[in-house]
Amino acid sequence: MIVACPNCGKKYQVDPNKITGANPKFICQSCQHAVAVKNPNLDSSESLSSSASGAKKSSTTMKRLGLRGKMVLFFVVIPVFLIGAFGVSFVDQLMDLSTIITGKSGTMVAGMAEDIISEHARSVAANTKLYLDYNPGMVKADFMNSPELKRIAIQKVGNTGYSCLYSVPDNEGKSSLWIHPNAKLIGIDLPKAMKKSLGDEYHRWWDVYNGAYKGQESKGYYTWRDADNRLREKFMVCTPIKGTDYIIASTTYIDEFTEPMKSLEGWAQQQTQSIRTNVIIALLASFVLISGIVTFYGYRLTKKIRRVTEVADRISTGELDAELDIQSNDEIGDLSEAITRMKDSIRMSIQRLKKRK
Incomplete structure (x- = not known):
């Protein structure tokens, strides 16, 4: 069996019966090149074993996570996942905070409105008492005939509310305006x-109305049907006029105070939802941008590494004319230059050996 060295062309007579192994090689005595020889004696069982081994190696290679995959995993998937989780958590907390703040703000505004209505009732009661003290002979039947007393006792509360004056029950149990x-x-x-007029809501109104009969201020809510036939909550404060049988009642719709806060709450929810949408868009855009950058750079990097590996493999089999044309101003470029120098050194060493012979 004749085998020729692919590097220098020298021919060798090889006994086929002495060839063993799946990938036999020998060193050329002329140029020291590793010459690969095909084994004609390789039986089917060895061939199958070699194929199985190759398939296993190929499967292992396919299953491993390459450099590009690691870059995608560590620089895209994990960071984006963490940032996304943080972003979603941040937006959820922001929405919860917005709901809590607006909810508490609504409660605070309602409380402030109750205080305003209460102070209004007390002020009207105090001023009415002063007027009655200066006019001790005035009877209740003449109250509406006094423009000054009407001006004092009837005052606006909120947008549509008002104050009025009523009496405690007389001997017949009648309480009148x-x-x-x-x-x-x-x-x-x-x-x-x-x-x-109130029907089932009467008991709520009555609890506030007669609560002032004993000389103590009474306040509370009841539902009233407005001019548009809508049921709305009213807040009423009944303040007794000290030293008299009269009571000042101040009442108005509570939503006249809280409605602006409800509008603010809706606006806050819209803004929070807008922020959430913007955060999601920003996360998706970041994911696409980072994925594109990492994929592009990873492709270029692995392409260079594969090229270096390919040339290194060719040099290892004696192809000293393999060219490594990688222009890169980084570690990959340094590696390619080192392999090129190694190839040149091997070629020069072979030439020196040839000259000695």
């Missing part, structure tokens, strides 16, 4: 009329 914006209500039995 004596100063009110609606003159038609003067002198009527107010609890009886309100029971008919």
